[in-house]
Amino acid sequence: MIGGRSRTVWRPAVLLLAGCYITFGLLYKSDDFTPRSVAIPTRQLLPQQEDNGLKHKLQKPSSQKWKFLLDGSVEAENPRVITWIREEHLYPPSSLPYYLETGKNIDFTQLDYWQRVHEGIMRLVNGKRGGFFLEAGALDGYYQSNTFFLERDYNWTGLLVEPNPVFFQSLLTRHRRAWATDLCLGTKPYPVKTEFWVHTGPDPEQSLIAASRSGLLKEHLENYEKEGLESGSVVEVNCVPAISILSALNVTQIDLFSLDIENAELDVMQWFPFDRVHVEVLVVEHWTAEDPEDSRAFVRLVEAKGFSFYRRDNHDYFFLHRTPRWVLARPGDSGAVDNLEPYKTIVKAL
Structure with a gap:
């Protein structure tokens, strides 16, 4: 009787525990698109803080166990690379309200060059809903965003x-409905670790304008060496081929690829997996020499x-996939302008 009574008492308990285990597993099961163990930052509605020259390190340091990934000998799609990206360098979309304060920076929607690029993008998108974008050079996630x-x-x-650590911290406070990464x-x-120039500028009230010149050190020195190294800092950043990040997210189609990384565009495009990832619209900022042949060579x-x-506005170039999946515009239509008119001088802060 004692043994029978024990079985009678414990059977419901065992069934209850099993049910809880199954329920817990279903609740926390994630599909392959959602990286597991992604570090989720604290997302507070904080005002954008003034940059004081990187007195503190804002990027998460890579853990010791992943350091071997950055010695230049590991393939882009090595499973350990993908796991490292998912665990340490992917931040999921936010569901919190947007934070769009820009402080004393100028109203970017009044900037001539931003308006021209935005108008070109909206013509091509033509009201399409639910697309997927890749914006490289996202700044703080709002200012001059494409x-x-x-x-x-x-x-x-x-x-x-x-990859700019100052901008990336601000980007997370914007609460964008998109994935974010501090990798370049x-x-x-x-994958490699390299040096990145964070251009802070002399006027903290115009920090967003000044820092838009930040970029990989080599490209910065080529374009801005006359300004010297007085107005910024050099930090180390982790760079991976685009296919590494896209594989971590299982992305195979990009409806808009916006590439604005201060003259490193050609090298990035050289290793971008255009043969495996369909890019419908490509918008690239690329500075070319005054010689028209330089521009033609870039287009080719x-x-x-x-x-x-498709079109050009000064140093912003628009391209369409040769076999589009949804874009209706084609080269030669009314939106395919070739406008070499210089952008207007940046206006003063409002």
């Missing part, structure tokens, strides 16, 4: 890439990747 209004008004999502798109076919290079040149 993707924010697609996200807010047309329910797009995507991936925001910003690599200019090599393997991109067209060799499977694109057709």
